[in-house]
């Protein structure tokens with residue numbers, strides 16, 4: 001029953017836009033896979049291509065190594081949950097859930113049983129006689145999931161199924177979906193533009209931009225080692241700090257010059273060779289991989305990054321500092337503590353960087369330098 | 371002085387309004403009052419001693435009753451045809467991307483008034499003559515359907531347009547065939563629209579005089595609208611009692627149709643998911 005999904009040079013062009021551009025991907029059996037990217041990058045189009053609602057301009061789609069590119073939707077055996085749920089307003093919940101079975105000619109008693117099973121699985125058993133307009137957004141979302149899983153499809157497709165829910169429900173539904181998917185083991189492709197949703201749900205994530213996949217990796221890897229600055233900027237909240245630097249060699253030690261600071265890292269040996277080849281690079285560092293210290297002595301000549309606190313935002317257990325360094329802004333996340341509570345807007349601070357966590361990106365092609 | 375002028379104006383205004391109102395209300399009053407009079411005339415006068423004599427005369431008139439059956443056959447037949455074809459055509463027009471779709475719809479509307487209009491009567495007559503459909507119910511039904519389909523399609527298209535495409539796409543992915551989608555999803559959702567088109571078409575056909583008058587010949591096939599016209603005595607004077615009772619019976623189906631659909635559907639239609 002488990003199914004893998006593969007794209008080969010998958011391309012979809014509308015009149016003047018290339019919505020999906022030579023996409024090559026393989027999604028493993030039973031995997032929870034997320035397509036993540038900004039609005040208009042081609043996520044929905046990719047999903048519709050898999051479902052058979054759109055025909056590819058070029059390239060192929062394989063389900064379990066079988067080329068299904070020319071199959072009608074019916075023969076692909078996939079199920080899709082739409083952003084607006086698309087529950088049929090004139091049918092009861094029970095009829096809605098049972099519709100995929102009905103069109104497949106499943107006998108009535110058999111149908112009732114499977115509707116009940118699916119409804120119980122999603123904890124909506126007591127809503128079966130109502131109509132969609134009588135349900136809350138969260139309940140409607142569950143009904144649409146129940147309708148998708150009732151005929152045990154080989155692939156689940158989700159198009160931003162949580163975007164119509166409020167923040168609290170969204171987290172609840174997220175946990176539930178993750179649990180359900182692991183329990184059922186059905187290969188799932190999940191479209192979202194919310195990076196935290198993708199990180200929380202997916203085993204692997206493809207970050208898309210302009211119809212192309214910029215990085216396809218495990219959620220952890222996408223977060224800690226973004227393949228290029230686009231991904232670095234898109235994943236994480238707040239996103240990674242990116243600093244434009246010049247590389248100056250002082251003998252054998254590279255000195256990184258930012259706008260008006262210099263940084264010298266001690267353990268650059270392993271990267272030395274690659275950094276040496278460049279005059280410029282982009283330095284990437286996550287907000288949580290930095291620390292702030294208050295500059296008590298105004299006269300002391302400081303090295304490293306120094307700046308002024310521009311804003312302080314409290315995020316529950318953590319505090320987010322925006323520090324103005326020259327013309328650029330750096331965001332630093334600190335655990336709330338005694339020390340942190342002494343920092344205030346306008347304070348001069350120096351920013352210490354956890355060297356092991358720094359990533360280097362090429363200034364030209366914006367790709368990660370390993 | 372100004373006040374007087376203003377007052378005078380007011381009085382004149384109300385007087386004119388009432389006169390105008392009476393002008394429209396009087397025929398209606400006449401229709402509801404006259405059938406119950408024993409001495410029916412063209413004047414609106416309350417029945418002195420109310421009687422059902424006029425109705426009994428109508429019911430016993432075989433020709434009058436046959437006309438009702440004819441009206442029903444012709445109006446229901448055409449309405450059925452119009453509603454079914456309009457639903458299918460509107461669906462196609464709404465969902466298929468045709469170049470110049472807007473123009474096609476516009477031309478449809480333009481033509482709608484032509485077919486049942488006076489200008490087309492002669493060609494329509496010859497067309498049916500060639501087809502051997504003069505003086506047949508089928509001929510009338512086809513002519514009416516042709517006349518009202520464009521409007522039906524136009525009205526219907528609006529209803530189909532309002533049905534979100536994701537319902538269909540969801541059904542497609544669920545494995546439904548085109549026929550299943552139309553039957554299970556589209557038809558129920560545009561049901562209210564079909565009722566609107568049906569009521570509109572039925573009322574128009576029920577009251578149409580010209581088309582059956584020209585396209586039919588035998589008295590046994592005439593609908594009510596034509597039959598009323600023939601209720602005169604030997605010297606050509608209208609039998610007012612008979613006509614008024616018959617007219618009242620004639621409007622009953624239309625009025626009850628409006629009341630029924632308004633009760634049943636009102637202005638309530640199925641909306642989308644998000645209120």
Ligand SMILES: Nc1ncnc2c1ncn2[C@@H]1O[C@H](COP(=O)(O)OP(=O)(O)OP(=O)(O)O)[C@@H](O)[C@H]1O
Pocket residue numbers: 014015017018019037038039040041042043044045046193
């Ligand atoms: N039917 C269509 N006709 C023409 N252009 C289309 C069509 N569908 C999508 N596009 C275009 O293709 C591109 C990708 O659209 P798509 O809907 O896949 O984006 P998305 O990543 O799902 O965005 P969002 O997050 O806003 O839903 C967009 O530029 C869009 O305008």
Ligand SMILES: [Mg+2]
Pocket residue numbers: 043044045
């Ligand atoms: Mg989308």
